[in-house]
Amino acid sequence: MPLTVMHIDDETDIREVAAFALELDSDLALISVGSGAEALAHLETGPAPDIILLDVMMPSMDGPSVLARLREIEGLEKTPVVFMTARAQSEEVERLKALGAIGVVVKPFDPMTLARQLRDILAAADA
Amino acid sequence: MSNDPLAALRAEFCVRAVEDRAVLARALAVGDPDRVERVAHGLAGSAGLFGFSDIGAAALAVDDGFASGRGLDAAAADRLIAALDALP
Numbered sequence: 525m526p527l528t529v530m531h532i533d534d535e536t537d538i539r540e541v542a543a544f545a546l547e548l549d550s551d552l553a554l555i556s557v558g559s560g561a562e563a564l565a566h567l568e569t570g571p572a573p574d575i576i577l578l579d580v581m582m583p584s585m586d587g588p589s590v591l592a593r594l595r596e597i598e599g600l601e602k603t604p605v606v607f608m609t610a611r612a613q614s615e616e617v618e619r620l621k622a623l624g625a626i627g628v629v630v631k632p633f634d635p636m637t638l639a640r641q642l643r644d645i646l647a648a649a650d651a
Numbered sequence: 652m653s654n655d656p657l658a659a660l661r662a663e664f665c666v667r668a669v670e671d672r673a674v675l676a677r678a679l680a681v682g683d684p685d686r687v688e689r690v691a692h693g694l695a696g697s698a699g700l701f702g703f704s705d706i707g708a709a710a711l712a713v714d715d716g717f718a719s720g721r722g723l724d725a726a727a728a729d730r731l732i733a734a735l736d737a738l739p
Contacts, residue, residue: 537667537697540660581692610696610711611718632699632707635657 526553528571529642532563532590533579533608541635542577549639560585564593572599575646577629580609580620588623595624606645608633661701665738668694668706672735675728684723687713691731709734 529546531554533539539556546554555573557563560582567573576594580587587607594600607620612630620628627645629638655661671690678686694710709731716724 535693535697537660537664537693537700540663541657541697541700544656544660583689608696610692610714613718616718631696635700 526551527575527643527646528553528555528573529575529577530555530557530563530566530573531577532557532560532582532587533577534558534582535579538579538608538631542633542638545633545635545638546642548636549643552639559583560587560590560593563590564597567594567597567600572603574604575642576603576605577642578605578607578625580607580611588620591623591625604646604649606642657701664697664701664703668698668703668735668738672732675735676732679725679728679732684717687723687728688717691717691728694731694735703734703738705737706731706734 529552531539531542539558543554543556546552555566557566561584578587578590591605604626605624606627606629607625608629608631609616609620610631617628626649629641671694675687675690678690691710691713694706695714698710699707709727712727713724713731716722716727
């Protein structure tokens, strides 16, 4: 079974590069959406992904708000969430982890290693 | 033909960056810091992906002003405009 990743980001550039990056891992399936509302609609009706890669700063509903909402959806209470942000200060990273994320990917990320980075974060969280 | 797998996406970024430059200049002219923050934050995350580290660094400096609570740093915003003007 491929690892299913849901990527939520309002920036088209980021979604396109992430899609390129994650498709380098042939054992990974990607669901890419452009807003928290779109993600929640998908998550309320579809199967839960194995991991959610969630942009922090988005219009209308930011990443932390999306995280809080998806935790209220049955079956998603413990789905691993990794935040993605351009703000790499350690206080910000710690704040995001304190919200319940298992990790933080800093933008700009390396497209050649993003899939491995996600797998490493997942493995560390499972250890 | 380019061997760069990101070449097409980089070209799209350049088109959008020109649009971002116009939006940024307009937002600065009318005093719309929220829009400045949105544009800068987006560029801070994306420019480096395509190798435009100068734009990324300038955008991050603007974004840092908002993230730290200092608000709009006009000089940093001007540097971001200049970096966008240097796009190929």
